[in-house]
Amino acid sequence: MLENLDTRALYPSLKDKRVIISGGGSGIGAGLVEGFARQGARVAFVDIAKDASRDLCESLSGAAHVPVFRACDITDVSAYTDALGEMVEAIGGCDVLLNNAASDDRHTVAEVTPEYWDQRMAVNLKHQFFAAQAVAPKMKASGGGSIVNLGSISWHLGLEDLALYQTAKAAIEGLTRSLAREFGRDNIRVNTIVPGNVKTPRQEKWYTPEGEAEIVAAQCLDGRILPIDIAAMALFLASDDARFCTAHNYWVDAGWR
Numbered sequence: 001m002l003e004n005l006d007t008r009a010l011y012p013s014l015k016d017k018r019v020i021i022s023g024g025g026s027g028i029g030a031g032l033v034e035g036f037a038r039q040g041a042r043v044a045f046v047d048i049a050k051d052a053s054r055d056l057c058e059s060l061s062g063a064a065h066v067p068v069f070r071a072c073d074i075t076d077v078s079a080y081t082d083a084l085g086e087m088v089e090a091i092g093g094c095d096v097l098l099n100n101a102a103s104d105d106r107h108t109v110a111e112v113t114p115e116y117w118d119q120r121m122a123v124n125l126k127h128q129f130f131a132a133q134a135v136a137p138k139m140k141a142s143g144g145g146s147i148v149n150l151g152s153i154s155w156h157l158g159l160e161d162l163a164l165y166q167t168a169k170a171a172i173e174g175l176t177r178s179l180a181r182e183f184g185r186d187n188i189r190v191n192t193i194v195p196g197n198v199k200t201p202r203q204e205k206w207y208t209p210e211g212e213a214e215i216v217a218a219q220c221l222d223g224r225i226l227p228i229d230i231a232a233m234a235l236f237l238a239s240d241d242a243r244f245c246t247a248h249n250y251w252v253d254a255g256w257r
C-alpha cells in the first residue's frame with residue numbers, strides 16, 4: 001500500500017532536526033507534523049485548533065521527540081513572533097520552517113471590504129514573511145536551513161470565488177524567490193510546494209463526491225492526493241538530499257490541469 005508509512009523514505013539528515021510548522025493541527029499540517037516526527041525530528045507547531053492539536057501530540061506520544069504545540073493565531077504577528085521564540089527555545093533552535101497555515105474561505109469580488117482584504121492577506125501571506133524573518137538569524141547561526149512555503153495550484157487554474165486566497169498564493173511564489181536570493185549565501189534554502197487538491201477534512205466540506213470525481217478526472221493520475229504525499233515532498237526539501245534545491249516550485253498535483 002502506498003499509504004503505508006513503512007514503505008516511505010527515512011532521511012538520516014532529518015534526525016533531531018528542529019522543525020517549526022504553522023497550522024500543524026489538522027489537514028496537511030498534521031501530515032507534516034507526523035511525517036517529521038517519524039523522522040526523529042524535534043517538531044514544534046502552532047495552530048488555533050487546540051483540541052485537534054493536543055490530540056495529534058497525544059497520538060504521537062511514542063515518537064523519539066513528542067511534538068510541542070503552542071496555541072497561537074498567526075494573523076497576530078506580535079503574538080506569533082513570541083510563539084516562534086518560545087518554540088525555538090523549546091526545541092533548541094530552528095533548522096526547518098514550514099509555512100503551512102492558510103484559510104481558503106470563499107467570496108465574490110463584490111463582497112470584499114478593505115478589512116476582509118487585510119484579514120485574508122494576514123492568514124494566507126503575511127505570516128509566511130514574518131516567520132521567515134524571525135527564524136532566518138537562528139538558521140544562519142547554525143550554518144543554514146530550509147524554509148518551505150505552501151502555495152497552491154488554485155491560482156494557476158483560476159478557480160472560482162477565491163480571488164484573495166489566489167492573490168496571496170500567487171505572491172508566495174514571488175516571496176519564495178526573493179527570500180531564496182537574500183538568504184542563499186547563509187545556506188538557507190527557500191522553496192514552494194504547490195499542492196493540487198489534497199483530501200483533508202476541510203476540503204471534504206467544499207467538494208461533493210461528484211466534485212472529487214471531476215478533479216480526479218482532470219488529473220493525469222487516478223486517486224486522491226493525501227497529506228502524506230505533500231509531507232513526502234516537504235521531507236525531501238528539508239533534507240540534505242535537497243542541498244542544491246532552492247528558489248523553485250515543487251508540484252504535487254497528480255498532473256491536475
Ligand SMILES: NC(=O)c1ccc[n+]([C@@H]2O[C@H](COP(=O)([O-])OP(=O)(O)OC[C@H]3O[C@@H](n4cnc5c(N)ncnc54)[C@H](O)[C@@H]3O)[C@@H](O)[C@H]2O)c1
Pocket residue numbers: 022023024025026027028029046047048049072073074075099100101102103104123150151152153154194195196197198199200201202203
Ligand atoms: N488541501 C488542499 O487541497 C490544498 C491545495 C492547495 C494548497 N493547499 C495549502 O496547503 C496548506 C494546508 O492546507 P490544508 O488543506 O491542510 O488546510 P486546512 O484548512 O485543512 O488546515 C489549515 C490549518 O491551519 C490552521 N489555521 C488556520 N488559520 C489559522 C490561524 N489564524 N492561526 C493559526 N492556525 C491557523 C487551521 O486550524 C488548520 O489546522 C495551506 O497553505 C493551503 O493553502 C492545500
